[in-house]
Amino acid sequence: MEIDEIVEIIKRQILEECGQKQKIRVEASGRHIHLSKEDAEKLFGVGYEFQILKELSQPGQYACKERVRLIGPKGIIEGVIILGPCRNKTQVELSVTDTRILGIEPVLRESGDADKTPGIYISNLDKMIKIDSGVIVAKNHIHMTEKDAEKLNLKDRQLVKVKILNTLRPVIFEDVIVRVNNNFDLSVHLDYDEANACLLNKDSYGEIYE
């Protein structure tokens, strides 16, 4: 056992004995798109290699320097960030505010569940594609490893309440879904409407409530 791990365990035990709950990092996800390889090639050309802007907190995921435009029936959103690597199916993740700008229905879904979701036009310079489905408002969720789940006494896909603290506008989100995956660090993921609703700042954190 590494010294860091021992320190972490002792910290947690002390917190538990003091009746304090574990502080969970809260991250706000901005609007973004995951492109399928096929759609990426239609928009950027065959064999195109995306440039990495920065690595994301979830391992293996990165933001690209390239951006796309979304064109809805009512409005346009420019400069939408592309997250890599490519996925099997193109998926656009928006806030409810974004769906109002574009003029499409906000359909709340977990990532990957695109059945009966709205489509949209996506363009890069003179190239344009239309997807028939795949635009979602992502359900808020908590990523955690099996170890975290055990410590917090939670199970994969369980719904929990999460209270956001250290903010001027404290909010409790209900029905936050637990997603257990050993690749993902412990963190609550909100969209920008939710982050703005609680005036999330760099010192804010989450706690399992009740």
Add this chain to the structure above:
Amino acid sequence: MEIDEIVEIIKRQILEECGQKQKIRVEASGRHIHLSKEDAEKLFGVGYEFQILKELSQPGQYACKERVRLIGPKGIIEGVIILGPCRNKTQVELSVTDTRILGIEPVLRESGDADKTPGIYISNLDKMIKIDSGVIVAKNHIHMTEKDAEKLNLKDRQLVKVKILNTLRPVIFEDVIVRVNNNFDLSVHLDYDEANACLLNKDSYGEIYE
């Protein structure tokens, strides 16, 4: 006592006996501006009379047909609705999302408390004014009459938790301030970030939580 009032009291008593809580109407306030008479005349001309677009749910308040433009350091928001009648001091009420578009700091305040809040440029056609303060993100609140406050066992300026129900994204807002005023109907007022965070729809309602 009117028959409607009697029916209302009986309904409440039955709900209480069933352990059910009172359903409270929830309203989302979009961005808007209240103009002082002086600023209104600078932007629209001396003696200008605003045209009423529609009466609001709170008695005596109305939305005007006229709109203004807000100009911030980073961006512009067109078509901002003016609420009447005129107030003593010009006040702009925005969501956090709006403050990000304009590039100004989101300062959370109760309506009327403009001390040390950001200013902004406001224009109508070729006329432009600058206010040095008065841009706020309005704190969420519950309007109620003295009668409502008595029934709910709440006091003016008390902070309560409000749970939003009948929505796909249930949220509990903490620190919602009670504002007792016999002119105002019972209703929870949220801004659009908060309304979008809970995916508020026409069937949603609020309940005092705990």
